[in-house]
Amino acid sequence: MTLTDDARAHPDTADGPLIRTLGGDSYVDPAVFAAEQDRIFEKMWFCAARSVDLAAPGSFRRVTVGAESVLVVRGRDATVRAFLNSCRHRGALICTEEAGHVRRNLQCPYHAWTYGLDGRLIAAPNLSSLGEIDRTEFGLVAVATREWLGYTWVCLADEPPDFEETVVGAVVERLGDIGMIEAYRTDELALGRRETYSVRSNWKLIVENFMECYHCATIHPELTEVLPEFADGLAAQYFVGHGAEFGRDVQGFTVDGSAGVGALPGVEEDQDRRYYAITVRPQVFVNLVPDHVIVHRMYPMAVDHTVVECDWLFAPEVVESGVDLDRSVELFHRVNQQDFDACERTQPGMSSRAYRSGGVLVPAEHHIAEFHDWVTSAIEGA
Numbered sequence: 001m002t003l004t005d006d007a008r009a010h011p012d013t014a015d016g017p018l019i020r021t022l023g024g025d026s027y028v029d030p031a032v033f034a035a036e037q038d039r040i041f042e043k044m045w046f047c048a049a050r051s052v053d054l055a056a057p058g059s060f061r062r063v064t065v066g067a068e069s070v071l072v073v074r075g076r077d078a079t080v081r082a083f084l085n086s087c088r089h090r091g092a093l094i095c096t097e098e099a100g101h102v103r104r105n106l107q108c109p110y111h112a113w114t115y116g117l118d119g120r121l122i123a124a125p126n127l128s129s130l131g132e133i134d135r136t137e138f139g140l141v142a143v144a145t146r147e148w149l150g151y152t153w154v155c156l157a158d159e160p161p162d163f164e165e166t167v168v169g170a171v172v173e174r175l176g177d178i179g180m181i182e183a184y185r186t187d188e189l190a191l192g193r194r195e196t197y198s199v200r201s202n203w204k205l206i207v208e209n210f211m212e213c214y215h216c217a218t219i220h221p222e223l224t225e226v227l228p229e230f231a232d233g234l235a236a237q238y239f240v241g242h243g244a245e246f247g248r249d250v251q252g253f254t255v256d257g258s259a260g261v262g263a264l265p266g267v268e269e270d271q272d273r274r275y276y277a278i279t280v281r282p283q284v285f286v287n288l289v290p291d292h293v294i295v296h297r298m299y300p301m302a303v304d305h306t307v308v309e310c311d312w313l314f315a316p317e318v319v320e321s322g323v324d325l326d327r328s329v330e331l332f333h334r335v336n337q338q339d340f341d342a343c344e345r346t347q348p349g350m351s352s353r354a355y356r357s358g359g360v361l362v363p364a365e366h367h368i369a370e371f372h373d374w375v376t377s378a379i380e381g382a
Helices: 030-041 163-175 203-211 221-226 228-232 316-321 326-351 367-380
Strands: 046-050 059-065 068-074 080-084 099-101 121-123 142-148 151-155 190-199 274-280 284-289 292-302 305-314
Touching (some): 030 292, 030 367, 046 068, 142 163, 163 274, 190 316, 203 292, 203 305, 203 367, 305 316, 305 326
Antiparallel strands (some): 046 151, 059 068, 059 099, 142 151, 190 305, 274 284, 292 305
């Protein structure tokens, strides 16, 4: 599967300093989306779940990764494992709930084939009559897992790419130093709020929107009050290591610019009063501010439908104190709503004959061209 000529139209220049985008087919063609599922989401590391949501043995989370349903499970040995959510007998889904807890085992509700939390086949009706069978070979199909930043990442590839190079490396490429994100101790933070958004938009439009700030002055009045430089249209991700500075009279990253809840203990002085945005391809956004961290995880469900789960993470003692977090959460919640509304307004235009050969990128958006090249390269197997 390759992109059509229109969908991959991407000459170095269009008119003077303007660069062509991907063509409209790339955002509306189910065949292109199927190729992205296969060659991007099922080949790369995918942030599946927050590890603390799987705190107890038997806790599970069901997530969609590419075209696959995947179970992420905490074992009795406290290890997190992931498996394809498909019974080895007749292929029925073992878990249909989005999340839950089992006491001891995972059992298919169709014919009661039963698996341990380590994926091994334990029992099945009349199994003894079949003689000796390999309980591991007929166990659940395992998926590679890693835990980082307090989240469980999975990879469906037979040979997963190097995690440090592709995931950790993306953060280093953005910040210039892995110590900058480690200072926030994200894996030790507690969940203050979670919002789930159902966005009628292609996943790439959401990534592109997050990467640029050319739109910020138009649709983000609250954000540009807190981060005045965003009104100039330059995204924080445009420069390595750069964090957008709070406005002179702004006290905290809140909807009204008032003080937040106090900087996280590990945040350095040169990171205080700054906002950092990081994209980890293909589906994670990390936002760092002095007193909390915001993590977006995208789950592309269809060519024109993406579910986004957003976590606001604070110091555990802040969450336990019961302090009102509304002003801190409300700022980026509004940003999310404004962004996703814009993406939903854009999605219908991708089907227009006016967009068959794509649109253009202005200089402030030129780094999006590299994202387009990356998508095209991944789909074409280059």
